[in-house]
Amino acid sequence: MRRPFAFGTRAGLAGLAAATAALAGCDIPEPGGDGGDGTATGQPTRTVTRTEPAPQLPPEPQPAGVVDACPYLPTADAERANGQGVSEVRTSAEKPHPTCFFYRPDGEVQLTTQVFTGEPDVATGIVNRAAPIDTSNPTEQPAGWSGGYLSGDDGAVYAVSKQGTAVVVTTNQSQSVKARTVATDVIATLGL
Template identity: 45%
Template sequence: MRRHVLVAVPVVLLAVGCSGESGPGEGGATSSAAAVASSSVAPAQAPASPEPTANGPCPYLSDADVAQFNGQHVGKVRVSADKPHPACFFYRPNGEEQLRVQVYVGTPEVAKALVDAIAPVATSSPVTIDGGWKGGAQLTEKGSVFAVANGGKAVAAVSNQKRTIAPKRAVEKATSAMG
């Protein structure tokens, strides 16, 4: 019987020590509980997929840039309502979307979440571009993607081309336009 009492006493003391109540001179008792509570914050969510709402121009890429990078003529350009960094949608003359560029500026956590949503870490090839930008690139069922983040900034491109060089060039141009 005595053995059970000895085992139960430390458990009870441990529970009292983590309860958040401390007596005089016991100021550090809540720091572990606070650390556990703060580490259970929900992971950052990527911004919603942008939708085109108005005709262009794109502040990051010209029609000529996109025609060169993606290898197709640009019929029209539309932009999202996101301010001050709208997403840009480039369409072929037949109306099919050929390239989309999304820019995010905010927290590093959301920037990384956007990159992972476009070019998932689990499936994409790791990439870097000048200036410390890191992310991923991969072929998709409908084309290819290239997405990078640097601190609280992210730039992602989705192309209808089955080669990642097209969205890579668009991302490089957009990151340089951001400064």
């Protein structure tokens, strides 16, 4: 049996406060549906839902200049994991971890590695941009990381985040396991 609502109790006061707060943002028409002078107000009621704004994501990384090697993924490891020779390595201008672009002998990019450190919602947004939740396969590898992967004829992507860090690897190979191997190597090398 339900107890009657009592204003003198803490529960009653808390209930009254919650009800008042819930009604505070509502548009409630005047009794009788008019503006107080007998004419219709014509003001429709509406419900407003407030959501958090999407995080401002940094632009997609772009290669800036040719370097001897990626600072966190040796060229030999990139060749081994992706199964192709590397003719050139370029990096972006981001700090502290630039994005690394590994090129094939024909001048096409075969592998990219992006590492972001910053706000957790931005890290998650970068992962979702690379491997959208609605279309990618979920992953939680390595342990403590989460994200998604996609693969197809044009290549594969493996993107994971943990707190404020995101690691995104793209490859021209259709097997996502190659991108996952590189992501795991990068995370281990940087101690993330």
